[in-house]
Every structure is written in C-alpha cells, then in structure tokens.
Amino acid sequence: MGILDLTAVQLGKAIKEKKYTALEAMEAVLEQIDKTEEDLNCYVTIDKEAALEAAKKAQEKIDAGELTGPLAGVPVAIKDNMCTKGMKTTCSSKILGNFIPQFSSEAVIKLEEAGAVIIGKTNMDEFAMGSTTETSAFGATKNPRNPEYVPGGSSGGSAAAVAADECFFALGSDTGGSIRQPASYCGVVGMKPTYGTVSRYGLIAYGSSLDQIGPLAKDVTDCATVLEVIASHDCKDSTSVKREDTDFTSALVKDVAGMKVGIPRDYFTDGLDTEVKQAILDAAKKLEEAGAIVEEFDLSLVDYAIPTYYTIAAAEASSNLERFDGVKYGYRAKEYDGLHNMYKKSRSEGFGPEVKRRIMLGSFVLSSGYYDAYYLKALKVKAMIKKAFDEAFSKYDLILGPVAPTTAPKLDSSLSDPIKMYLSDIYTISVNLAGLPGISLPCAKASNGLPIGVQMIGNVFEEKKLIRAAYTLEQILGDLELGGVRA
Template sequence: MEIQKLTAVSLGKKIKEKEISVREALDAVFAQIDQTEGRYHAYVTLDKEGAYKQADVIQEKIDKGELTGALAGVPVAIKDNMCTKGLLTTCSSKILENYIPTYTASAVQNLTDAGCVIIGKTNMDEFAMGSTTETSYYGVTRNPHNPDHVPGGSSGGSAAAVALNECFFALGSDTGGSIRQPSAFCGITGMKPTYGTVSRYGLIAYGSSLDQIGPMTKNVTDCAAVLETIASYDKKDSTSMKREEYDFTSALVRDVKGLRIGLPKDYFGEGLDSEVKAAIFKAAETFKRMGAIVEEFDLGLVQYAIPAYYIIASAEASSNLERFDGVKYGYRTKEYGDLHSMYKKTRSEGFGSEVKRRIMLGSFVLSSGYYDAYYLKALKTKALIKQEFDKAFEKYDIILAPAAPTTAPLLGSSLQDPIKMYLSDIYTISANLAGIPGLSIPCGKDNKGLPIGMQLLGGCFQEKTLLRAGFAYEKAREEEA
C-alpha cells in the first residue's frame, strides 16, 4: 500500500483502526518529499523534527481515545501566510525572511486541536499577490502535471504539495481565486468558504474584506471534513460569523435531482479556451443526466469585477502592508542614515516588484482627489455585483462556471505582462467581492494533459449545497472513467 496516495479521511480511518501509525504516515510523506520536492519546490519551510514530536503526542492521544476526529494523525501543509507559533512564517517575502510568530492562526490551531500533524509551510506568491506562484522570493513552484507550467497562485505551493502527494491536504487562502485557480491548474479540489466562516485571525492580511482561508484536498469528501474542522466562530476576528451549524460532511450524498444550476453566458464568451469550455459543458450534461435542471442565464457586471477587485484589494494591501517597516520585526536594511531612509530602503529591498506595484496602486486610489473617483466607485460596484449574485440565487441553487479561462500557462509567460495575469482571475474574483462560497473540482484534461477545473458557486452559507453537487459529480465522473 502506498500510504502517501491515500486521501486524508481514509488515512485518518486507517490510523484509528491501527492499520497505520502516525509515524508511518509521516515516513511516507517525507519520503515522497525527498523524491519530488527538488524538482517542484512546493515548500518554503519543512519541520521534520517538530512533525515527529507532534506525531508521538498525537499517537498517544489516539490510542487513549482522546482524539477521535476524522483527521486525527493526518499530516497537513500550511500556506506560508498563516502564523504558526515557533515556525518560520515568511509570506514568501524577503521582508519576513526571519519572522517566527509567537502565536498560531485560529484555523491552524483548530487543525492542531483535531490532531493533525503540521509538516511545513508551502510556497506562495509574495504576500498572496499573484496568480502563478512566480513572485515568491524563494523561487517558483512548478506544476505537478508538467514542470514547464505554473501551478497557479497564490496558493500554488499548497496545490502542488497535495497533487504531488507531499501532504494529505493543505490550507490555502483565497482573496481573488487563490485557492480555486491553483486547485484547477493542479487537478485537485479546493474551496473558498463564505466570508467569515473560517477565522482570519493569524492570517497575514492582503485584502481584509476579501481574504478567506479554505481547504485544498484530494477529493470532495476530504474538503468537507477539513472545512468542518477549521470553520468556527472566533471573537478574535471581528468579521467571524456565528453559523447555525458547522456540519458539512452530512452533505456528502449522491442526490442532485431537481437542483437548479445556472450557466452564466457572460463566462463563456471571448477569452475562454475552447477545451475548457467543452469540459464545462460536458460537466453540465453530467448534472442533467443525474436529474439537475441546467440552463443558461445572464449574470451582469462581470466586466467590472476585475477593475473593482484590483482597486479594493490594492487599497487594502497598501494599508495592511504599512506595518512592515523594519522597526518591529522582519528584515531591516543594513545601511541607512535617518529613520525615513531606513523605512524607504527596508521596503525597497524587502518587497518584490509585484507587491510594490500593488502598494503604489493602492496608495494612489486612496489619495486625496482620487479616493472618490476610484475607491468609492469600486465599493459601489462591489455592492452591485453582490446584488447580481443575490438575484441569480433567487432562481438557481448553484452557478456552474470555469475556474480559469485556460489551463496552466507556461512559466514566465505572465511575468512580462501583469495585466494578463490579472485577467486570469476573471471567473474567480466575483465570489470574493460578493462574499459567497466557491468550490473548484477537476473536470477533465486538455490535449497537453493539463487539468481543467470547474467552479461551483453558491449563495452565502450554501457550502453544503456545493459539496453535495460536487460529491455527486465526482462519483459520476469516477464511474465514467
């Protein structure tokens, strides 16, 4: 049995039934990392010693019956923008190259409390600003299906680690598609929950009104189990929502009869790769065969989502990244005159070009004379986009759309043209602006063998509907194969 190929839930079951020990699961994962990491570079930091120490403590608790959850003893990778006490957390940036937090992010703590073993921190676009994992200070991550292509971003390291069996599942964060798009490019399952479902406490902020932590897994069952573990109300996060229930695994039933699914015509126009389009329509036919009602409809304001998103996200980034000044923690320039030159040189040397671009854009749209013309207008557009989705969900239970306009592009192809990279988020960012949940599931491959991902969108707090539809589709596709 190749342990590293097991899903998280099936591994958890085998650990509980004493077929596999927690140490054996770690041995399998670290052996896999030794084999593939040199080529694909999914991790920034590995904590082998810490992982084995955790394993022994967790094994003892499992044996005593103190840990009984579905994920107890399962090794997990964490995106490098979530604080982990005592373990390097860099946001893949030079400016945080020596930052070791004194506390742990709530979502990560929930996993630790459930008995998961943290094995390391995954590579990402610097401060989550990018769609390819090429803006990392620590080097690029490569796509597991073809190392000449990008894994997507910003959670590209997490997506690649899951696809390469270098962990059993991972956490990512999604500000404009950063879980769903790399999941699509790497052929795994990823979910951005409703805004406020998972605590942002300990997540190093990019765009605070858009950021959301979510699971990146091998299948829909794992996705539901991980979401159930990390979702909780947290008074340390002012945007955390109290939900009536946090039970997501009960949604895993093969029943989509009568489910109303909308295909937004605006998502299937110019710019969408023909193979991606064909795969999404094939998925729609599968849903029809299972008894769902599928029809096309008009979803307005799609063309305004990208400008609204980049104005809001950059404005929030320019404010959030103000704290990285070389005074309190992180990198500080070696030579400087006065305090102001220390600030300038530290930030010039510490931040990469994409982060600087977004800070400058954000500072510009918030500046006197431009605030009303850009930032306020973007906020009004955000509200209108939310209204359009609310209107759509009065008629449909789910929206079915592509997760990205193409499959994974070649490494380097987006770096020359940032606008091209920004446009690659066209199908994902609306969900962040509207605060709604989105689930990315593999639905085929192109003629180069690169994965194609589809995206299911639901109304606020409708994760269970998405998981039910995703689970039914996944099982139908397994039978077709």
C-alpha cells in the first residue's frame, strides 16, 4: 500500500508516527497531479511551491508539538468559491479570473489551524451553477472513474480530486446537491451539514439561504473528522449556529440496531434508473439486516422542490452576483462607453450562459408584479417542504434514498437541455430547502462501471445519526473496487 492509498486520517496518523512527513505527502500528491491532472482538470489553481513550503512549515510545527490534530500535515484541495488569502479565487468564472482575496474563508482558516496543507483550488461549475462542472470558464473536469463522463457538480473538481488521489480530502459547497451529487458520481463520500454548522464567511455566495460548506473524502471517517474541524460558531456569519454537539467522530460506530430508516416512495418513481434503484434498495436491505427498522413512507411535495429551489436560489443569486460589475475587482470590459455600457459589457463578457440564465430568472421572480406570484410563493412552499420533513423525522431517525436518478452522464450531454439537468437535482435539493444534513456514500458499481451513491438525510443537527448509519453501511459494504484512472 502506497501513501496515496491512505485516507486523510490514516495519513495524519502515519505522519504523527513519523512513517511519513507532511512534505512527502504533498510531494506524492503533486506527483499524482502531474500524472493525471492534464486529463482530468480537477484544479483551477495549483501553487506547487507554496504548497511544498506550507507542507514543510506544517511538518516543523508537528515536530515542535504545536500541531497534534488528526489532519496535521494532510494535503487538502479547496473548491474555488472559498476565499484563500493571497491565492486566486475565481468561482471558475472569467469575471473573477484575476481575483485574489484579502482574507481566507473561515472554513479554510479552521483547516489551516488544524495543520491541513492547501494544494490548490478545485474546478467547479461557474459560481456553483450547474450539475456537471461543465459550466466552468476553465474547461470541464472529467470523472476519474471514466474520463468520458462528467464528475457531477458543482463541486466536481473537489470530488474528482479525491477520487483521483490528487488530494487526500477536499472542501466543497452544497446549495442544491453540489457536494453529494459529485461524490456519488465519483464514488467518494460527501457530506452537507445542517445549515449554519460551517461558517459561510468567505464562501462566495450563490444562494445564501441554501449554501453550506462540507467535506468530500475517501471515507466516512475522514468526512466526520473534517466536519469536526470546520464546524464553528462564527460571529462574522449571522446565520451561523452555536452548537455543542460537533464531536462528530464520536458517532463513528458500527451499530444501527433499532435505528428507524424511512424510504420515501416518492423518490422511487419513473425517473429513477432501475439499476440505481436496485442498488439503493440493496443498501437499505443491508442496514435492515444489521438491525435497522426500514419502512417505506410518503414524503410528499417532492415535485415542488425543483421549481421552489430554482426560484429561491436564482433570486438570491441575481442579487449576490450584482457586486461583480467591473468597478472594484475582477473582469472589466476593455472598451466601453460610459458607466452603464461598462456594466453591461463587463457582465455580458464576464459571465457564462448558465450564470446569465439564472441571473435573468432570479431578476424576473423578484420583479415588481411577479414577486408575490413566484418568490413569495416559493418561500411558502419551502416552509411546507420543511414541515413534510419534520413530520417524517417524527417517525424516522433518517431518510434513505438515491442521490441522483442515474450514474454520471457523458460529457457534453447535459448543457443543451438545462431543464433536464435541473430535474436531475430532484433528490438532493429538498435537503437544502429544509436546511437538513445529508451524506452521500458509494454503495455499488453500476454495469457501466460507474459508481452509484446512496443518500441519507437526517433531521437538523442530527449529523451523528447519519455518520453512524453511513459508517455502518460502509463497513458492511467493504471495498467496492470502483477503479479509475489510478487503479
């Protein structure tokens, strides 16, 4: 077993035991990047020298006994919508193509304090708008399990980097499934925590009321460990929640006896691929065999989730993205005639088509005369969806279902039909609308060789139940032999 076969937690332990150094870990990752990055395009920015320098410094602190946490010396990749002080942060958009932040996002600071070492910034759908990482202004990322397929999105670069061993773990952000869906497509573990658990300070907003930062990792143990490090109550983020129960690793227990698992019938209708469906039901069966009580139920309102999500997320995005105007930072058109023309040209040239589509949609639903009919109605439906989940969680400890209707689609097959692409978010977006935690972990390999992920959804602040169930299932399933570019 080589260094790259280690999980983040295993590597952290090995460094502590002086089997490896942080520098060796970074060198191994950079070597892997040299081999596979050209084909995969997981990263937007890699600063090798800075990464090696930071690894050296981390090792010094480890040797000095200043860094003792489980992630000390472990190389990490950061999605390119999280600000990193002094390192380009682009949101995979031309409009921020030259933007270097003055400060780091809170989640990144937490990781750095824990001794994790940043490799670089991962590719994503432009401003996290997309489900394939193909809307990036810097080219698509490819799925390491089979480069003819997309890695999912919008945290496709992070998921692919983990799957391709181009990092030991990564941070992503999830507004409508952007961590869980690429984790599923790439065969890694991804988790979206309860809204308010990880500070959004420094995360370049897409849909502020839905955005959450979370880990993408090789296994559930890494996921719980990273979440424990990045969860914080941050007075710089008014939506940040004070929690006393963030010792997530304490839930890494193989035991689901008596746990009540609800399977929403509404998630297993026509649109779901039969092979995916079978894999999910098999996973549920495994949990049942391990002592869980598995039941089918009707969640309701599932069909309303997509229009509700695209109304709210687009409305918030249309306002959040107004600051990118060519005045203060970022891209400005070369030639223009007066202020309004400068705005128009800079934004027309700086944003890609999917971002423009959502800005227009969001501006429309907030317009005078349409606000009540669209935006306000969407907020009401959002509250109803939350209520439907509240009811479900009065009966079940967690909800289990698919992450996406299919395995990863082929490259260049999604963007031509955006509505179809939006519909593929159906199983993940309700979780954001209700502010719930959700985890995606690989549960099978499909006949096309691509991974299938299973999603578990918990009640607010009940990540530990998710972690316990996911850890148990992971232990039962063992190695799925997902293969890929490195294997």
